Amino acid sequence: MTPIATPTDAELPKLKLDWAPLLVLPALALAALPLIGSAPTWVTLTIAGLAMGMMIFIMASGLTLVFGLMDVLNFGHGAFVTVGAFTATLVLLPMQGWMQADSVLMNLTALSLAVALAMGVTGLLGWAFERVIIMPVYGQHLKQILITMGGMIVAEQMIHVVWGPDQIPLPLPASFRGAIIFGDAAIEKYRLIAVAVGLIVFVAMFLVLNRTKVGLLIRAGVENGEMVEALGYRIRRLFVGVFIAGSALAGLGGVLWGLYKEMLTAAMGSEIMVLVFIVIIIGGLGSVGGCFIGALLVALVANYAGFLVPKIALASNILLMVAILLWRPQGLYPVAKR
Secondary structure, three states, X not given: OOOOOOOOOOOOXXXXXXXXXXXXXXXXXXXXXXXXXXXXXXXXXHHHHHHHHHHHXXXXXXXXXXXXXXXXXOOOHHHHHHHHHHHHHHHHOOXXXXXXXXXXXXXXXXXXXXXXXXXXXXXXXXXXXXXXXXXXXXXXHHHHHHHHHHHHHHHHHHHHHHHOOOOEEOOOOHHXXXXXXXXXXXXXXXXXXXXXXXHHHHHHHHXXXXXXXXXXXXXXXXXXXXXXXXXXXXXXXXXXXXXXXXXXXXXHXXXXXXXXXXXXXXXXXXXXXXXXXHHHHHHOOOOHHHHHHHHHHHHHHHHHHHHHOXXXXXXXHHHHHHHHHHHOOOOOOOOXXX
């Protein structure tokens, strides 16, 4: 007699990976090749675009976590980017001799200390920001927008008070300057480093959210916070940790973006926030994978458009967002609960 399969014996259905958004990136790059006409120029533009996209992703990933997991519209996220970059100068400027030394070890030591300080300060600032400003307006999106924008304005003015109104130069470490030559293509060393850092951040976020108990509790808390609380876990503490992690990532992104621009201004965070929100909307309002692809798309389109049609380069990101939303109104990988 053949045993009847019980529900516990049946295999759980496997989620199918949606490949369409993943194919947009290579399709865009391949479509740009004949238009550019020169393979070395195409390689240079593509690597530069990927590097810029990785830096945008690092800055946007923190806000993606906060919005996707906590449903908080934090328009003050740019303040953490700016504070992170300016905090790094407290290490990089006094250690200018280490930064300009012809030694990879000395350069990395100075930069690592600066990144650690920037992430620590922005993480602590994120904790205070969540406790004082965000906590009273949970679930009230309009108030979140108004109060966090006010927080960003205050932060910019405080930067003027602490660091002064002048721009601060932030040159690259000596070993990160220059380019690596591949045939006729020249690729800047710093852009390759930015690509590597961006990939490390993405893989780490993916593994934490999908392969650890903390990630499981966070995702469960998003779906049913009351049930997680009933099981004895303090989901609010986990969400505060998410906010701190998102703020620290913004600080890391600010350091990378400041070195990329080699010049710091108090408004750098608010200026980059337009790109950050475009990336989050394209990605699907809270999806880490969608944010990653969206950041690369935005940067590649900006690079290709700047080379091919400079007059529309400034509007290229808006046009990309419109095209993506016409194709997928909820973004590339929409979060289910939205």
